Amino acid sequence: MGERRSVVFQKGQRIFGQGEPAEALFFIRSGCVRLVIEDAQGDRHIVGFLFAGELLYGGLTTHWATAEAVSTCAIASSPMDATFRLLAEDQAACAAVVCASQRMLSELARQMTRLVNWSATDRVVWLLERLAQHSRGQAANELELLMGRKDLADFLGLAPETVSRTLAQLEASGELSKLGPRRYRWAPRGRDGRPAATTEAASEPALAIAS
Amino acid sequence: MGERRSVVFQKGQRIFGQGEPAEALFFIRSGCVRLVIEDAQGDRHIVGFLFAGELLYGGLTTHWATAEAVSTCAIASSPMDATFRLLAEDQAACAAVVCASQRMLSELARQMTRLVNWSATDRVVWLLERLAQHSRGQAANELELLMGRKDLADFLGLAPETVSRTLAQLEASGELSKLGPRRYRWAPRGRDGRPAATTEAASEPALAIAS
DNA sequence: CGGCGGATTGATAAGATTCAAATGGCGTGG
DNA sequence: CCACGCCATTTGAATCTTATCAATCCGCCG
Numbered sequence: 001m002g003e004r005r006s007v008v009f010q011k012g013q014r015i016f017g018q019g020e021p022a023e024a025l026f027f028i029r030s031g032c033v034r035l036v037i038e039d040a041q042g043d044r045h046i047v048g049f050l051f052a053g054e055l056l057y058g059g060l061t062t063h064w065a066t067a068e069a070v071s072t073c074a075i076a077s078s079p080m081d082a083t084f085r086l087l088a089e090d091q092a093a094c095a096a097v098v099c100a101s102q103r104m105l106s107e108l109a110r111q112m113t114r115l116v117n118w119s120a121t122d123r124v125v126w127l128l129e130r131l132a133q134h135s136r137g138q139a140a141n142e143l144e145l146l147m148g149r150k151d152l153a154d155f156l157g158l159a160p161e162t163v164s165r166t167l168a169q170l171e172a173s174g175e176l177s178k179l180g181p182r183r184y185r186w187a188p189r190g191r192d193g194r195p196a197a198t199t200e201a202a203s204e205p206a207l208a209i210a211s
Numbered sequence: 212m213g214e215r216r217s218v219v220f221q222k223g224q225r226i227f228g229q230g231e232p233a234e235a236l237f238f239i240r241s242g243c244v245r246l247v248i249e250d251a252q253g254d255r256h257i258v259g260f261l262f263a264g265e266l267l268y269g270g271l272t273t274h275w276a277t278a279e280a281v282s283t284c285a286i287a288s289s290p291m292d293a294t295f296r297l298l299a300e301d302q303a304a305c306a307a308v309v310c311a312s313q314r315m316l317s318e319l320a321r322q323m324t325r326l327v328n329w330s331a332t333d334r335v336v337w338l339l340e341r342l343a344q345h346s347r348g349q350a351a352n353e354l355e356l357l358m359g360r361k362d363l364a365d366f367l368g369l370a371p372e373t374v375s376r377t378l379a380q381l382e383a384s385g386e387l388s389k390l391g392p393r394r395y396r397w398a399p400r401g402r403d404g405r406p407a408a409t410t411e412a413a414s415e416p417a418l419a420i421a422s
Numbered sequence: 423c424g425g426c427g428g429a430t431t432g433a434t435a436a437g438a439t440t441c442a443a444a445t446g447g448c449g450t451g452g
Numbered sequence: 453c454c455a456c457g458c459c460a461t462t463t464g465a466a467t468c469t470t471a472t473c474a475a476t477c478c479g480c481c482g
Contacts, residue, residue, distance in 0.1 A: 037320055037321065037324050039321070039324060039325075043324075043328050045323070045324040045327065045328060047320045047323070058317075059313050059314075059316075059317060060309065060310055060313050061310060061313075064313075064316075064317035064320065064321075065317075065320065084306065087302070087305065087306055087309065088302045088306065091298070091299045091302070091305070094298065094302070094305040094306070094309065095295065095298055095299070095305070097309050098271065098298065098305070098308050098309055098312060099271055099272060101309065101312030101313065101316065102270050102271050102272075102275075102312065104316060105275075105312065105315060105316055105319065106269075106270060106275035106276075108316065108319050108320065108323070109248055109258045109275065109276065109319065110248065110250070110275075111323070112256070112258070112319070112322070112323040112326065112327075113248050113250060113254075113256040114250075115323065115326075115327045116256065116323075116326045116327060116368030117254050117256060117368060119437075119438095120437075120438070148460070148461090149460075149461065149462095150460085157327035157328060158438075158439090159438070159439055159440075160460090160461080161438090161439075161440080161461090161462080161463085162437095162438060162439075164461060164462055164463085165438095165462085165463085168462080168463090181447090330469080330470095331469080331470070359428070359429085360428075360429065360430095361428085369470080369471090370470070370471055370472075371428090371429080372429090372430080372431085372470090372471080372472085373469095373470060373471075375429060375430055375431085376430085376431085376470095379430080379431090392479090
């Protein structure tokens with residue numbers, strides 16, 4: 001998909017908004033983006049965080065979520081009609097997209113299971129595990145916490161205070177240690193059961209159709 | 212999609228299992244089916260309930276969930292390779308499937324928001340509202356609670372006792388009244404905010420591609 | 423009619439939220 | 453370069469919700 005120009009978004013800026021018509025697909029060159037759903041009652045929920053190398057969108061006709069830059073990021077876009085042309089021409093690509101959608105669905109379902117059934121500690125550990133995976137390739141077991149406590153809380157379905165407390169607790173136990181302003185070292189202590197098993201097949205990006 | 216023979220499943224029977232290869236798409240002629248995810252730690256979560264007229268599957272290559280009959284139901288199936296053939300031939304159908312997948316994704320994301328952020332009462336009311344919609348056409352505001360408390364609980368992310376207590380509370384307030392063995396009357400009392408707004412555009416079946 | 427499993431009810435306790443205050447980091451302006 | 457002020461984060465204490473455990477009730481089926 002020929003993404004041409006790349007646009008830079010500053011921290012906090014909106015890339016697209018829930019309810020707006022979807023006019024393009026986006027590709028994250030660098031930085032971190034959050035996908036936000038806001039319901040009529042005003043409470044915010046973050047569906048996921050997306051990183052460099054991942055495809056970004058929230059629907060093909062109308063955006064069902066808002067995308068905002070968590071950190072400064074460079075984002076390329078590819079107009080939607082080109083995408084539809086591609087899908088119409090290339091059956092293999094079309095099938096690939098369908099399968100990819102199913103994979104996303106499956107992952108989201110699993111994510112829901114965790115957020116609904118797990119304790120605050122387990123949820124936080126699960127998220128750290130996930131974030132640590134993204135930093136693999138740089139330094140093992142190191143992660144960059146680009147997002148604020150409120151973002152973490154809205155993703156995990158917890159109060160910001162609870163996230164803060166849980167992180168403090170993990171630092172106290174030595175599983176987590178602060179390295180720099182936003183950098184941490186994550187040493188997955190013998191946490192059998194809950195996390196660890198989480199890691200299974202989650203290695204692929206949320207949507208890797210961008211071939 | 213030519214669904215031919217229709218098979219009957221008894222209450223509790225498994226239609227397909229998580230992790231198994233997906234060999235067919237299913238179409239529910241009558242009854243109610245639950246989509247279940249079970250994770251490594253053994254806790255069960257119900258992703259959704261599906262009813263007559265809806266398409267049933269959990270992935271196109273491998274099932275990411277288990278499907279079980281909540282009540283006795285008749286189910287037709289259409290082999291997966293036929294589906295792929297159709298997708299390869301008919302671009303419009305393919306695009307429709309892609310859009311439908313996105314819609315499911317969007318709905319699941321919303322569902323997650325509610326289950327994660329809302330109180331027990333709000334979750335139960337939301338579910339009742341949803342179930343009541345399915346019974347529309349028969350008698351207004353009447354609903355059939357085919358599933359047991361444990362199923363409701365596993366869908367809502369609550370303990371069965373909590374579901375029971377919440378229902379009792381709704382009966383006490385007059386919003387819910389028992390008509391028969393599994394039949395209830397649901398009178399959506401002036402519940403502004405939380406539910407009601409929920410109903411918006413959720414009228415279409417989870418996957419209405421079956422044309 | 424007896425028994426079995428799901429559902430209800432009650433009492434208790436764990437967990438998370440809430441409100442409020444203190445702390446800290448960061449950017450701004452002097 | 454330092455001081456100030458703002459905002460995010462942390463910490464503390466009280467409260468509320470929901471889970472848990474245990475006992476009883478009810479409906480259903482043999």
